[in-house]
Amino acid sequence: MNKKVLLGIIILSLSFNLTSCSLFKETPTDTNVVENPVKEDETPKEDEPIKITDFEALNKVYTSTKDMSLINIGDDIYDDRKGISHIAGEYKEMDFIKDLLYLYLNEDQSVFSVLVSIDTNTEKGYIPITNEDKEKLIKDLNSLREQMELNPGEEMVVRLDKVTYEGPNSKTNTGSSFKIRAAVSRVGATVVPWNYFTVTVFEDGNKLYAHLF
Numbered sequence: 001m002n003k004k005v006l007l008g009i010i011i012l013s014l015s016f017n018l019t020s021c022s023l024f025k026e027t028p029t030d031t032n033v034v035e036n037p038v039k040e041d042e043t044p045k046e047d048e049p050i051k052i053t054d055f056e057a058l059n060k061v062y063t064s065t066k067d068m069s070l071i072n073i074g075d076d077i078y079d080d081r082k083g084i085s086h087i088a089g090e091y092k093e094m095d096f097i098k099d100l101l102y103l104y105l106n107e108d109q110s111v112f113s114v115l116v117s118i119d120t121n122t123e124k125g126y127i128p129i130t131n132e133d134k135e136k137l138i139k140d141l142n143s144l145r146e147q148m149e150l151n152p153g154e155e156m157v158v159r160l161d162k163v164t165y166e167g168p169n170s171k172t173n174t175g176s177s178f179k180i181r182a183a184v185s186r187v188g189a190t191v192v193p194w195n196y197f198t199v200t201v202f203e204d205g206n207k208l209y210a211h212l213f
Contacts, residue, residue, distance in 0.1 A: 055092055057114050057208035058099050062092035073167040078160055086160040093201045096208050098160055105156045116209050118171050125172030159183040175202040
């Protein structure tokens with residue numbers, strides 16, 4: 001009787017151990033399971049156009065620290081009478097115009113390399129300045145210098161007194177047009193008269209051009 005009891009205990013013990021072993025066995029890894037890889041966008045992205053920040057004209061490089069596109073049509077960018085004076089480096093257009101007017105008023109022929117004439121029959125809407133427009137600008141300049149009793153070669157000083165943004169050129173619907181009130185005088189003058197100009201600045205790649213009227 002005791003042998004039967006002992007045999008039963010041994011069998012139960014073995015059965016318990018086998019059950020415990022099966023519970024603690026690690027689940028085998030299925031080597032055939034493949035995780036879903038993160039797919040990259042295989043669609044080729046078109047190269048974004050490089051934004052030009054440096055523009056060349058008059059043997060100089062012009063750049064901006066302020067965005068002209070934030071200016072509304074009719075806004076005064078500068079006005080000395082309101083205490084808003086021209087600061088170099090803010091707008092490339094303003095720095096370019098100031099240099100342009102200085103060279104023009106001081107009879108520097110290099111200015112005509114960046115001046116253009118409006119021609120709406122062309123793709124850009126403008127062409128290199130025509131002889132007719134060039135002669136008119138020279139005639140107007142000679143008249144101004146005579147009124148100011150300036151000798152040939154005598155320097156004129158130019159200051160942007162007031163600049164108003166007028167939007168794109170009305171004929172080409174491109175570029176940026178500005179009405180300029182410039183203080184123009186001989187060196188050392190105590191009385192400084194105003195002269196008015198309308199200038200449109202055009203961008204062509206990294207080059208700047210202007211229509212002066």
